[in-house]
Amino acid sequence: MPRLGIHQDFLRDLIRLERPIQQKVVETISKFEQSAHAGTHLEKLSNIRDERFKSIRIDLKYRGIVLAPESGDEFMLLRVDSHDKAYDWVKHRRVSVNMATGYMEIRDDAIITDTIEGLKHTQSETARPLFGHVSDADMARLGIDDQMLKFARMLTDVAMLEALDGKLPQIQYDVLFGLAAGMSPEEVWNDVVGGVTPGPIDPDDLVAAAQRMPDKVALVEGPEELMELFAKPFARWRVYLHPLQKEAALRTYSGPAQVTGGPGTGKTVVALHRARHLARQGGRVLLTTFTATLTRSLAESLRLLETDDEVLSHIDVLTVDQVARRLVDEHVGKFALIHGEEEKEIWRRIIRRRSLDFSEKFLQEEWRQVVLAQGITSSDAYLDARRTGRGRRLGPLQRAKVWRAIAEFEQELTDNNYRTFETICVEAARVLSELDAQPYDHVIVDEAQDLHPVRWRVLRGVVTEGPDDLFIANDTHQRIYDNRVSLSSVGIQLAGRSAKLKINYRTTEEILNWSCAMLTGETIVDLTGQHTSLTGCRSEVHGAEPELYGAPTKNAELTHLAGVVQGWLDAGVGPEEIGIAARSEMLAQSAVEALTRAGIDAGYLSRDRDGVEGNIRATTMHRMKGLEFRCVAVIGAGANQLPHANAVTPLEEDATTHSNDLQRERCLLFVASTRARERLHVSWHGEPSPFLNLASD
Numbered sequence: 213m214p215r216l217g218i219h220q221d222f223l224r225d226l227i228r229l230e231r232p233i234q235q236k237v238v239e240t241i242s243k244f245e246q247s248a249h250a251g252t253h254l255e256k257l258s259n260i261r262d263e264r265f266k267s268i269r270i271d272l273k274y275r276g277i278v279l280a281p282e283s284g285d286e287f288m289l290l291r292v293d294s295h296d297k298a299y300d301w302v303k304h305r306r307v308s309v310n311m312a313t314g315y316m317e318i319r320d321d322a323i324i325t326d327t328i329e330g331l332k333h334t335q336s337e338t339a340r341p342l343f344g345h346v347s348d349a350d351m352a353r354l355g356i357d358d359q360m361l362k363f364a365r366m367l368t369d370v371a372m373l374e375a376l377d378g379k380l381p382q383i384q385y386d387v388l389f390g391l392a393a394g395m396s397p398e399e400v401w402n403d404v405v406g407g408v409t410p411g412p413i414d415p416d417d418l419v420a421a422a423q424r425m426p427d428k429v430a431l432v433e434g435p436e437e438l439m440e441l442f443a444k445p446f447a448r449w450r451v452y453l454h455p456l457q458k459e460a461a462l463r464t465y466s467g468p469a470q471v472t473g474g475p476g477t478g479k480t481v482v483a484l485h486r487a488r489h490l491a492r493q494g495g496r497v498l499l500t501t502f503t504a505t506l507t508r509s510l511a512e513s514l515r516l517l518e519t520d521d522e523v524l525s526h527i528d529v530l531t532v533d534q535v536a537r538r539l540v541d542e543h544v545g546k547f548a549l550i551h552g553e554e555e556k557e558i559w560r561r562i563i564r565r566r567s568l569d570f571s572e573k574f575l576q577e578e579w580r581q582v583v584l585a586q587g588i589t590s591s592d593a594y595l596d597a598r599r600t601g602r603g604r605r606l607g608p609l610q611r612a613k614v615w616r617a618i619a620e621f622e623q624e625l626t627d628n629n630y631r632t633f634e635t636i637c638v639e640a641a642r643v644l645s646e647l648d649a650q651p652y653d654h655v656i657v658d659e660a661q662d663l664h665p666v667r668w669r670v671l672r673g674v675v676t677e678g679p680d681d682l683f684i685a686n687d688t689h690q691r692i693y694d695n696r697v698s699l700s701s702v703g704i705q706l707a708g709r710s711a712k713l714k715i716n717y718r719t720t721e722e723i724l725n726w727s728c729a730m731l732t733g734e735t736i737v738d739l740t741g742q743h744t745s746l747t748g749c750r751s752e753v754h755g756a757e758p759e760l761y762g763a764p765t766k767n768a769e770l771t772h773l774a775g776v777v778q779g780w781l782d783a784g785v786g787p788e789e790i791g792i793a794a795r796s797e798m799l800a801q802s803a804v805e806a807l808t809r810a811g812i813d814a815g816y817l818s819r820d821r822d823g824v825e826g827n828i829r830a831t832t833m834h835r836m837k838g839l840e841f842r843c844v845a846v847i848g849a850g851a852n853q854l855p856h857a858n859a860v861t862p863l864e865e866d867a868t869t870h871s872n873d874l875q876r877e878r879c880l881l882f883v884a885s886t887r888a889r890e891r892l893h894v895s896w897h898g899e900p901s902p903f904l905n906l907a908s909d
C-alpha cells in the first residue's frame with residue numbers, strides 16, 4: 213500500500229471547492245491510497261520542469277497535483293484545482309530540499325531563471341550590491357542554494373527581491389529579506405532558519421524532507437487516518453503541528469511552564485493538544501481562560517481534537533470565575549453577585565459620605581490593583597504597600613483615608629452578603645488552601661496575560677504543586693485588561709520553562725505586519741517581568757494589504773461597511789466567516805442594524821450568545837479575543853473612539869496609569885486587527901485614531 217503525505221495546502225484547496233467536487237476528490241484519493249499499485253493512477257505531465265510532479269484525475273475538470281518519487285510507493289498530495297489552474301501552478305515549479313533546514317521547498321523556476329537573465333542585461337556598474345556584506349559561506353550556511361545565490365548577488369535593491377515574493381522558496385526568501393533588512397547572519401540563523409541543524413540532509417530525499425516538516429505535511433498511515441483528515445479539513449491544526457508546538461504540548465515539565473508567541477502562532481492549539489495529552493494519561497485537567505466566549509470556543513475545538521468521551525470526561529473547560537463560584541457555592545454557600553454599576557454606586561455613596569477627593573474609578577482601581585492584587589487585609593499593610601503602576605502619589609494621610617473607604621466598601625459587601633467576581637476568587641483561594649486534596653492534577657491556561665492576581669491565586673491553589681502542574685499560554689502584546697501580573701508575585705516560578713512560537717498560521721504577512729507596526733516603540737513586559745517583542749513573528753501566507761477608510765460621519769461609515777461586507781459576500785465568503793469589531797457595544801449594535809437595513813443578516817455576539825448561527829457576527833474588540841474570521845472589519849477606529857475617553861485615566865490624575873491605559877487601548881486595536889485571516893478593513897469617522905498606521909494607506 214502507498215504511504216501518503218498530505219500537504220496542508222491540499223486541504224486548503226479542498227475547502228474552497230464545492231461540495232460535490234470535494235466528495236469526488238475524497239473518493240479518488242481514497243481509491244488511490246487503497247490500490248496496490250498507486251502509481252498507475254497517476255498521469256505524466258508534459259512540458260513541466262520537474263518530472264516528479266504528476267497529476268491525478270478527479271473528473272473532467274479537476275486535477276490533483278501529486279509529488280511522486282522516481283521509485284518507491286510514497287506520494288505527496290500538494291494541490292487540487294481546476295485542470296488549467298493546477299497545470300499553470302505546476303508547469304514552472306521545481307521542488308528541492310533546503311540544505312539548512314532540511315525542509316522541502318517549491319519554487320517558480322521559470323520566473324527566477326528569467327529574472328536572472330533579465331538582470332544580466334540591466335545591471336548597473338555603479339549600484340551597490342544588496343548583499344555585498346554577506347559572504348558566500350554565510351549564504352550557504354543559511355540555506356541559500358546556487359540558483360538563489362546567483363540571483364541574490366545581482367540584487368541592488370530590496371524592491372527587486374520583493375517583486376519575486378511568493379515565487380521563491382519561502383525560507384530562502386525570508387533569509388534574504390532578513391539580511392537585506394539589516395539582520396546579521398547570526399540573527400537570521402536564529403530567527404528565520406530556526407537555529408538548529410537537523411542532522412545530515414540528503415538533497416534528493418523528499419520523504420525525509422517531508423518528515424521534518426510535520427506542520428506542513430501529514431503522513432497518513434492508513435485509510436482511516438486519511439478519511440479523518442478529509443472529514444474536517446478546516447481543522448488542520450489537529451494534525452499539522454510545528455516541531456516546537458509539538459514539543460511544547462507533549463513534554464514533561466518539572467513545574468509550571470509557559471508558551472508564548474505573537475497572535476495566531478498556535479498557542480491555543482498547543483494548549484488543546486496538551487489538555488488531550490494529559491487527559492489521555494488519566495490526569496484530571498482544567499482547561500481555563502478568562503471569558504465564557506473563549507471557553508465555548510475551546511470546548512468546541514477540544515471536541516474536534518478528541519472524540520473519546522472517556523478522555524473528554526477528564527477535562528473541565530471552565531472560566532476561572534466559574535471554578536471559583538463552584539468552590540464557593542459548595543464550601544461557603546449562596547451569595548449575591550454584584551456587577552459594574554452596582555459596585556460603582558457603593559463607591560459613590562462612600563465618596564459622598566466621606567467627602568473624599570477621589571473618583572470612584574480611582575478607588576475601585578486602588579482596591580483591585582493594590583489591595584486585592586497584594587492580598588492586603590489591614591491598614592498597616594496598606595500603609596506600607598508598594599503601589600507600583602499607580603502613578604498618583606499618596607501621602608500617609610491620604611493613604612489612611614483611602615484605606616478607610618476601602619474597609620467601608622468591604623464591610624458593605626460582607627454585611628449584604630454581596631460578592632464581586634474578585635471577592636469570590638479571594639474566597640475560593642481561601643477554601644482551596646484548607647482542602648486536603650486539590651481538585652486538579654493539571655491546569656492549562658489560555659490567554660493568561662489578562663488574569664488578575666486573585667484569579668492566579670485560584671489557579672495556583674486548584675492544582676497540586678509538582679511536575680506538569682500549570683501550563684500557561686500567553687502573549688502580553690494582547691493584554692487588553694488592566695492586570696499586569698508578574699507570575700512570581702503569585703507564587704508561580706517558571707524557572708526558564710518557556711517556549712516561544714514565531715510562525716503565524718492565521719493571518720497574511722500583510723495583515724500581520726500592518727498590525728505589528730502599531731506596537732512599534734511600545735515597551736511590553738512579559739509575565740516574568742522581562743521586556744518582550746514580536747521580532748521574528750512571521751507568516752508564510754501573503755494576501756491583500758489591509759484597507760483603510762475614513763468617513764465624514766458615523767452613518768457614512770456604516771453605509772460604507774455594508775458595501776464592503778456585501779463585496780466579501782459576493783466574492784464567495786460565507787457570512788459566518790465575517791467578523792465586525794467595534795470599541796463599544798453600542799457601535800457594534802449599530803453595525804448590526806445598518807447591515808440588516810442593507811438586507812444583510814447579521815447578529816450581535818454577546819457574553820452569553822455566539823450570535824445567530826450562520827450569520828455575520830459583530831461584537832466588541834474585547835470579545836473578539838481568541839476568535840478568528842476570514843474577513844474582519846474594524847469599525848469606529850476614530851480619534852474620538854480609540855482610545856476610548858472613559859477608559860483612559862487623565863494624565864494629571866495618574867501619569868503611569870494614563871500611559872498604561874493608552875497602551876491597553878492600542879493593544880485592543882492590535883487584537884481586533886489580528887483576528888483576520890485574509891482580509892482586514894479598518895474604518896473610522898471624523899479624525900483617524902492616533903494608533904492607526906496610516907503610512908501603508
Ligand SMILES: Nc1ncnc2c1ncn2[C@@H]1O[C@H](COP(=O)(O)OP(=O)(O)OP(=O)(O)O)[C@@H](O)[C@H]1O
Pocket residue numbers: 220427447448449452453454457473474475476477478479480481482687690716717718837838839840886
Ligand atoms: N501547526 C499548525 N498548522 C496549521 N494551522 C495551525 C497550526 N497551528 C495553529 N494553526 C492555526 O492558526 C490559527 C491560530 O491558532 P491559535 O488560535 O492556536 O493561535 P494563538 O497563538 O492562540 O492566537 P491568538 O494569541 O492570536 O489568539 C488557527 O486557525 C489554527 O487552526
